[in-house]
Amino acid sequence: MDGLTLFIQQIINGLRVGSVYALIALGYTMVYGIIRLINFAHGDFIMVGAYALFFTVPLMIAAGMPAWMAVFVAIIVCAITGVLVEKLAYRPVRAKGTNMSALITAIAMSLFLENLAQTLFGASPKQVKTIFDLPMIFGFSGNTFLTIAIGVVVMVGHSLFVKYTKAGQAMRAVSEDKSASKLMGINVNGIIALTFAIGSGLAAIASLMYVAQYNQVTNMMGSMLGLKAFVAAVLGGIGIIPGAMLGGLVIGIVESLSKAYIAPLTGGLITSAFSDAIVFSILIVVLLVKPAGIMGKNIGEKV
């Protein structure tokens, strides 16, 4: 394979994994935008979605339906999980506690979901049946293009929803000013629950994209994926929706390129095992140069 083809291949791979990160990062950024909470359990929602796929894909196949339709079940399962976590764990803490206690509750929910999954399904990885099996296109995997396409469609749809629908506008209003939103007649807790439902639903779509590629589910799969998506959200500017999408794609491409080129470029001194370290270093550098993230703005408020 010549150099250019390899490079394009790596960019496309980067876009694939990046679109998975972008969808997860959207969930982080939406929740942060609306209640200023880093939902550390968000990564584990991907794991919940992946187990939902593991169980429903065979049912879909047995029923003679396309395997990917299992994603609708995963979306519902994830949305319910997200709303329950918000209602049972975060809302009571938000009413009484500080931001710090909410953050610790989020870490606790993450550990709880990981351990619950281990208790229920065991620690060994589960194989998921093939979800997509597309032919090669121009020498690239068709599955990759499909993953990128799903990511793009979901991101565009999400942006239109937030910009133009009444519920999307209410989400923006609540994220800016909860008291004023109440005065408008907006049910603030309802909109927060909706935000969790949508963010978790996006995580379910991300698990479809991920599982279609790697065919594997474990109870810990969400932790690294979630961490990288969190880095993506911060990189793009936490709380800023287009920032999460951009951050996800950037992280995906950086990871893919560093995996491919870091060993040859350093004469084997740094191996591709360091690609995660490079991803996190990029975050540190960007935050040093632009603390609010790539798309973050420090707008002065008019009084």
Next chain:
Amino acid sequence: MLSIKDLHVHYGAIHAIKGVSLEVNDGEIVSLIGANGAGKTTILHTVSGLVRATSGTITYDGVNLRATAPNKIVSLGMAHVPEGRHVFSRMTVQENLRMGAYSLSNPEQVKQNIERVFKSFPRLKERARQIAGTLSGGEQQMLATGRALMADPKILLMDEPSMGLSPILVKEIFRIIETLHAKGITILLVEQNAKVALSISSRAYVLETGSIAMAGNAAELMEDDRVRKAYLGV
């Protein structure tokens, strides 16, 4: 129309409102005047449900507001223009107005209301697509008022509409309040600028450290020596 009886509000250990009773009748402009920290804003927040009272009753058209969720109060016909405007500064003027009509379900009516607000505030129409945070203070006050009108309120709670505005703009805002009143909207006005507030009100209450110190006809209060000394600076 709006009736508050023996209202008590606490912020933790602080007893902010100590047994306030007041009435607003259909078609009136009633002002609540008093110094900074007297509890004027707290009373409005308690009426709108943002702050919960410790005891007392608040009824609006026979409905017990203390048992009504804040997001349901708007649909009863009460809108609140908060102190400091609180426009959604990252949203456009038009989106802000849409949020004001959140309680309405008919999109046609929302459109009509936007046209009506644009007619009353031509400046907002010129800036319909502008981000609200970039408006001047006076324009933001117009937007906050227009946004409250989007819900078709029968009563408007206005908190310090003159705050931070130049004397010319204060005049304009109060002219707008009088126009709204002439259109049949009842108004409960909270103001530190007692002179202007009393000049357009039918009745007024003077609040001092959480209690009503004086109440009565606005024109008579304007002549009262204590009011003149403490609030009118004469």
